[in-house]
Amino acid sequence: MTDRLPIDDALPALREALAAHGRAVLVAPPGAGKTTRVPLALLDLVPGRMLMLEPRRLAARAAAERLAAGLDEAVGGRVGFRIRGESVAGSRIEVVTEGILTRMIQSDPSLARIGCVIFDEFHERSLNADLGLALVWEARGALREDLAILVMSATLEAEPVATLLDDAPVIRSEGRVFPVETRWLDRPLPAGARLVPEAARLIVQAEAETRDTGGTILAFLPGEGEIRRVMALLRDTGCEVLPLYGALDAGAQRAALSVPGVQRRIVLATAIAETSLTIPAVRVVVDAGRARRARFDPGSGMSRLVTERVSRAEADQRRGRAGRVAPGVCYRMWARAEEGALPAFAPPEIVAADLAGLALELAAWGAAPDNLAFLTPPPDAALAEARALLVQLGALDTAGRITGHGRALVRLPLHPRLAHMLTLAGAPAADLAALLSARDPLRGAPADLSLRLAAIRDPQGFAARHPYQADRAGLFRLRDDARRLRRLATGDGSAEGPAGHGAMAALAYPDRIGLRRRGDAPRFVLSGGKGAVLDAGDPLAGQRLIVAVDLDGDGREARVRMAAALDEQTLRDLYGARIHEVAICEWSRREGRVLTRLQERLGALVLSDRNWAGASEEAVARAAFEGLRQDGLPWTRAAARLRARIALVEGLGPVDEASLLEDGQWLLPWLGQARTLADLRALDLVEPLKARIGWEGQQRLAAEVPAHFVTPLGRRVAIDYSHETPSIELKLQEVFGVTQHPKVAGRPLRISLLSPGGKPVQVTTDLPGFWANSYAEVRKEMRGRYPRHPWPEDPTQAAPTTRAKPRGT
Template sequence: MTLPIDAALPDLIAALKSHGRAVLQAPPGAGKTTRVPLALMQAGTNAGKIIMLEPRRIAARAAAERLAEQLGEKTGQSVGYLMRGDSKSGSKIEVVTEGILTRMLQSDPELTGIGTVIFDEFHERSLNADLGLALTWEIIQALRDDLHLVVMSATLDAAPVAAMLDDAPIITSQGRAYPVDIQHLDCPVDKSVRFETAAADLVAQAVKSTTGGVLVFLPGEGEIRRIEAALTGRLPGDIDIRPLFGAMPFDKQRAAIAPVKTGRKVVLSTSIAETSLTIEDIRVVVDCGRARRSRYDPSSGMSRLVTERVTKAEATQRTGRAGRVAEGTCFRMWTKGEEGSMAAFPPAEIEAADLAGLALELAVWGSSDLPFLTPPPEGTLAEARALLTQLGALDHAGLITPHGSDIAKMPVHPRLAHMMVVAGKQAAPLAALLADRDPLMGVSTDLTLRMRAIQNGDPRANRGALDRIRAEAKRLAKNASDKPTLSWAEMAALAYPDRIGLRRKGDAPRFILSGGKGAIMPDGDALAGQRLIIATDLDGNPREAKVRQAIAISDSELRGLFADQIEWMDVCEWSKRDRRVLTRKQERFGALVLDDRNNGDADPHDIAVAMLDGVRDLGLRLSGAAARFRARVELVRDGSDRLPAMDDESLMQTIDQWLLPHLDGVRNAEDWKKFDPLNALRGMLDWEQLQLLDRSAPAHFETPLGRKLPIDYDGDLPQITVRVQEMFGVTQHPMIGNTPIRFTLLSPGQKPVQVTADIPGFWVNSYPDVRKDMRAQYPKHPWPDDPTTADPTLRAKPRQK
């Protein structure tokens, strides 16, 4: 049978012969997965074995079987496959899952015996695919310029990939194997209608109006199970409903894609069916428009699954499933108008995933400067390296340790690998459980219930999940050694040292985690009253994560595991609630305070440093002499840098420099209220600056009687308050530089009688009227006709004898 890809194969072969690399863009159903490896093998474009990467295990095995079938062979002869827990070696072609390629590259950077590497379905942009491509391209540039490389995809934007590969040729295959009729909803789904109800209605409609097998795309196993139940009794009796998701046993996955002997089938699938996997008999696709993705939050150090709208690229890929073997129909659970707001492509996994595994692989490789199509986010990568350092996989220089090398050999997340290396075979069941779906979903949070279910069974448990976990545990145990016996809690703590939780005070079951984040346990849960827990599964909420799975740990177990990380610390900190510095001795493990005692011998310097936070909380509150000093400085500065800035913002930014040395004995809000910061502010100026300040903006004005009065610089002019009689004899107005002083002249009764910046003018113009009034009110005080010639005084007239 001729496929659309066949027309592009000569150009692909020519590109590899001339450039050694190519990007192949071919629509769904074009036949690239089943044609390209065989075409390259038969053309002999390069000596050596052909390795083809598939993103999913079921697709890898199905592709290998289809390739072998076309050669009239069984897998294990010319064509083989390699994946976790299952392999059949092939002499000429091997289909491998992405993690396998990473291990091959790390163990043999020259890829000895390999002639061509093909990345299939690269549009999925998995983390392992991005890493594998970056490593392969670096090998080609540094070690193996004879190694051929092909990147294939149906919906990928090919230009960036080609540019990364030094302008690799782009080969395009036109057309789909068979046309697909796309049908949209007439109006958006009513928001009051449950997703499962709307999806089941659309599936029933699709079955009723079409013939052939139906493939339904759903976000996850939960939706698959609920819609399976919703469809029971609604479909004709000859309809066989078959779930398909990644966590299913492989034999049941094969059954889902196998053709039915009679009647029709409805396959309820996750995005696993978006790949090169061909499902027999499918003529109809129902795309419910949702996809589930893992999102990593660096601030919480946790990942969570989120359900999002599909992108245009994903919708195109799903639609193509209906045209693989015949003309088909695609029902989309959205309107044509809604399509305009859909994103073009899904985010690359490297942009949103936990990067602990990637960081470990980069450390093993010995370089993080790889040619990634999408560079890993620096913040997330830093969080990953911090975790690896805590696990002992990296040293403080970021280099791989011997323990890290051992961890990297384990086929599980670095957390679980660390646990397996330290605890040995006994940790295999726990590692398998923590790497899989919860077999007791919704049944308490207690991890011990899950471990007992693995050992002894539990009628509430998902049997398929238990079987899968037990099989994985056996496989992991083969790679581990015997070690001293540890409890389940101790093993969980090894994997999650940053998620050991200490219960907060109060009625609600809230915990502070050793990594610094908060978590809350469901009310009434069996573990809600425990002092210490390890949270092995959290919902990822960055504010306060909900604990979905945990296990209690004792103080003695915690101290036995992490004795070298538990230490006593002197703590001085400002308490906003108490409005004072608290001095404590605390025994800490990470962010956990295991013991807390008063400390009467705290270092005065530490107290002063803590009091700085109190000042930031309470505010500066400059008044009196300190306020006048600051005003003088600001007047002299006048935008220059001759003197340091003393506005509120500048003072707060440099508070640790000018105020800290003067805070001895200040420990609370009342002490701060009494504190005079004048000396601290004066300390900001050196001797020359103080001299400049005194010349340019003196602190006092000396009256004709020799009294020194403080000058107020807060207004637009310097200001003095003085009695009229004390200024008798002044014939020139006092100045500071070129600026006149504003005088508030007082009566003998200390009441203002005039405000003036021109005392000679006051004597001439206003004083006669003032004299007339004042003589009547204060007859015992002198009021001369000519104040310019009178002696200044503060006394009343002498009594006449």
């Protein structure tokens, strides 16, 4: 370690902090040398082995190689590494990916023989790093006070982490960064501009403008697909163009990290190159300003990769890559005015990821999130969704405690869904588990999983027989991963489970079993309740049942990207205990009638549906009442008058429509034979309303708010109580001789006096006053119009009548 690095100045303070407190937070910018120097500087201070966590496999392997080189050794001496599918033992320092620490501490909570755990690149805030720190901190407090913890970061705000670790000392290294000139676009890209051609154009511009400067150009793109397409556009630049992303094979990764030759080099990388990797001779950075992140929707239970704007912290890290070895230039694919709209930091993975694995690990650890030192607590909704899935898989009981099956799943390096599948189906499920753990190796292929499985089993032959664009290196990696998983399944003692990849997929995705809807389009309802759609031309489009293992995450109707066909008998064999017969008696708004069906259901799937004649009258009545709730109560004139009367008597209950429809018990006895909307609209509410208030209520009603007014001739006239004042209508001649105005419940009636032709001639609440004042004018006008009807000068002395005078009189 003869070359001096900026971190060297901070090492004495770091050693002192760890020796005195056993914990520290180190903040050092990219290029300061923390990954390369710190573990070596602690070798004589830390008894036992050191674990250093890296967020990615490529970074873990590269860090181990640089550390070993710092000791003039090959990997496998004092320095080793462990990543998925590959490990080299080291006696003092072991560089591991973050998920491996979780498995280590679950099997040995004391981390025996480990003296220090180093969390490198903690600013990336991966889910496994957050969980690992929470578990290690609790283990230190309960079992290992001597266990040292060091959190290292390039851009993290150190104080919250230091506070989390009981006010751990914070050590800062200023680093050594050469000046970097930043060049922005003159104006924002137009709406709808495509990222790949714009990025390629900017890279070509950067290469031309910095040709005299020389050095490698490092361009940041969101993912493998963009990298491949940009590579195709840069063929004629005269430069060596190399890709760098996590799924790239080790040889191609080492090529991108090697010292460049005479030809100028352009490295197209994902965010993997932001911090922990050293790419030699970089003098120019081109930042497309995008990052790809996993986002989980707890409502749909689906994760999807989304492309988002980078944060300011990420942009600064990328920019800093241009100034590690000499003054450099950074080209940003956005206008300077857009900079302020960028978020300060990328969101922690724990707030946006699928939390099924986290929920299972917490259950295995035996602690709730509130009891652990999480820098950012997991969101309640996503955690609840994850636990519901684990209960469905049998990994947790209904009280949230881990089961024996759940403990078997924790031991497998897979998502709980896939671990469940591998445990139950055994070694034959290894190919499928490997496939579903990685990205789709076939681009442009139909959704059928069988194509991918055939490609994994024979990568060479498949490419020759099929036209689909296959990631051959990825297929060989998947085949190797499947072999390792097959050994794990065999070693776990798993019995041979259901045959067929559709059945295996259904074990992993019980909530994504899809049943085709009626109609021509290949639309499916999933057992979890969401909708999904296949491309109309897909070979699986005609299947009645599928298992959708990969969807685009659309909350309304997700598009199926990978799926397997499933036959109904296999489904019944797997989930017969969860299939329930459900008797349906409900109102159909669409058909306008009561439907009585007998259905077999699995979650949201209706596997069979037939007529049911056994519905009780009460069930039919309740369904019909729901129809009334939707259509409204059928108010005849008589029923409306009765309701108005009831409303006037205190203590008989509310009779507004909302109250009457809140509880249908009062109406159910009259609905047992009502099946259609026509039946409901023909319903007479008079008797149900009377029954609702009971016999005593009816007696009070008759006494306090009578239904009729009896005229002097003995005729019963219905009283209308729908207005503020009770009202009646009758012909003027019928109240001749009445000298006192009629009253109801102590209030005068509002009388509409009608002409012999039935037209209103006067409305009054004071009949004696009408006789004395207005009657003479009415008589003058009416006697000429209706001469055969009596119009006496003194109506108070005349006899009431409804008859006309005989002709000729």
